[in-house]
Amino acid sequence: MVKKVLTIAGSDSLSGGGLQADLATFATQGVAGFSVISSLAIIEKDGVRIKPVDQSTFDAQLASVGQVDHFDAIKVGLLCSLEQIHSVVRFLKDYIGPVVVDPVLFFKEGNLTLERSIIKAYIEQLFPLATVATPNLREAMSLLGEDEIPKSKGAALNFTKQLSLSARCAILFKAGDEVLADQFVDLLIDEEGHPAVIRHKLIQSDYRDGAGCTLAAMLTARLAQNEELKDAAKTSIDFARQSILHGYTISSDREEGNVFPNWSLANDD
Template identity: 35%
Template sequence: MNIVMTIAGSDSGGGAGIQADLKTFQELDVFGTSVITALTAQNTLGVHGIFPATPEFVEQQLNAVLDDLKVKALKTGMLFSKEIIERIAKKLREQQIQIVVDPVMIAKGGHALLKEDAVQAMIKELIPIATVVTPNIPEAEAITGMAIDTEEDIKQAAEKLLSIGVGCVVMKGGHMDEPTATDRIYFQDGSTFQLKSKRIHTKHTHGTGCTFSAAITAYLGRGFSVKDSIIEAKKYVQSAIENPLHIGNGHGPTNHFAHRFHSAEVEVIE
């Protein structure tokens, strides 16, 4: 059995965070474990409250799983604080586990999910040991300290992230003003490729980043290469976006089981 893990916050509305990750793991045939960094009172209209776990309890959860189960790949999502990031990174440096970092900072409704001093901790402690990092454009701007408006900006930001030590950078293109949704992927060895998909004009995108990074983690856990994991994850999340559930009164969740009934077209450009 392929075992994977999510280290993230809980979303009481079920569309993002731990809930989205575990749904994705189940759909993609891996056994999901979890470390919860914070509870949120959350729905499609926004985040109404956050109750963080103590760094000590986060570490206790992590130790409990890793001491008993052989985790092949894991992802991080909402990590909340500098202290939590430091404890997680210290433990993960001792492990042989592929790590996907989704640098969650802001919720769809605009609520901050990461303390300001935690950004530097992520840059210093976590990104250097990651296999893949999956920032959207605002997250990449916050990490690199540069404005990103053009394709050349995207490349320069990715190079800055690679210089920190991460093995692969997925620069997600959902926030760019382009006719297609284009993700640009960069590796340490200088190789690159792009994934182009139909841009879907919908407000039902809650949990998209969580779901995408969880899908990458699931495929890595199943033994796929980094490149193939990213491609298959893109197909999975594209199907989830194209076939929304239309629930809630705000930013509704993606459809985690859409892939069972609908295939998505994703163009791979080498």
Template identity: 35%
Template sequence: MNPVVALTIAGSDSGGGAGIQADLKTFAAHRVFGTSVITALTAQNTVGVKDISTVDPGFVGAQLDAVLADLPVAAVKTGMLATPQTVALVAGYAPRLPGLVVDPVLVASSGDRLFTRDAERAYLDLLFPHAAVVTPNLREASVLLGRDVTDVDDAVKAAEDLAATGPRCVVVKGGHLRGSSDAVDVVWAGGTVELLHAPWIDTANNHGTGCTFAAATAARLALGQPVAEALAGAKAYVHAALTASSDWRLGGGHGPLAWGPFDQLT
């Protein structure tokens, strides 16, 4: 039988730990055939991002047209879209993007904003209303809402407020939320809130965690899992990947997660 197909629309990470590279590894680990549309090129490694070159939105559209015209995409994950114009472009394709998981990459690991307020508004106004799932981390939720999101109560309110923009499900990725000994993600769906817990892994190898979570969610949606099951499975996959790579020594900064089929990580 043919494999199911997923699509990532994101930036390239020359260090291989995040972005397109992490997404395709995650798709393959789930035995999903990965396709890609590249929105930006980054010069980066485990230490940080040295430079960014965005792809012209017209060429982003050409890539989308090529993939969608030929391959049966079952779910889509977006990452770094880089410019308001590209966010708007992808929103225009949204009716043709099933199982849309939007990871709004807006803030660098240093805490610095990567893009302008126009890009943030484009996510809220144009893309979020079409999403099956949106997956901001604490910093991105703070930027999108214009207020600090630091503890579980903040994250619950942030998920509710972001849900008001139209996505069917919101996951505020907590990592190590203040006041919690676990890695806690807050999930809003259908007016109810659930907390996803996993033991905290003390490791510097966490580059690409958010990309991997969103890509694993999209892969599982492509495989036909309902949203709640896909999110729980993605959380378990990320935890296993963090555990498997916790003692790696790749690079001088924040290293990558392990990857591979779940049964090989656990």
């Protein structure tokens, strides 16, 4: 039976994240990918412009994918307004299955301007419908209203626990390289509240655009295949690392480049 996986996400024409990275990642797992587009992210030399799709078009896409009998998992990426969050909340209320919410509140390519009400809606309405949420450091800080970076493993774990309690879902916190020197730290509080700290070697690379989307998309695909959350998290971190190690430049004018989720399918010559 073909596994069907849905991503609700923005489009990034430069493929440094968004539904392009999600569908590429799903393909490596042999699952069928479906999409609802929230917005067009236009990445320019000096920042990001987001063009949300109008609300009725967004809702019509959700109604369209509502024709599919069942999705084996759903990923939620960039949402641009309270109205979009409310529509997704309504859609998910009838859904039974794994939901991964990647709260895209910041872009590596430039800042997004976010209202406090959007953060509140993530915490109070969207996360409680998720199996797991995957904030990075800056996202976790703004979700918790904290302005101090957690500077030890214990402090980062506390952060993750607090987030899991207020979000009422499991949390995979991509704390990054500012907690421990020379290491990347990812922390998990699973559905039962069990902690896991995954420390791995920091990769020095400028080709990291799309790493977060790739990680969350892999998590979604593995949960669709009934993998336990902790195992799926480890697999997804390994996959994100490999995608960074196989990253590529898109232009000699840009220092930053993309991760390459399809590395395992590529011809080497």
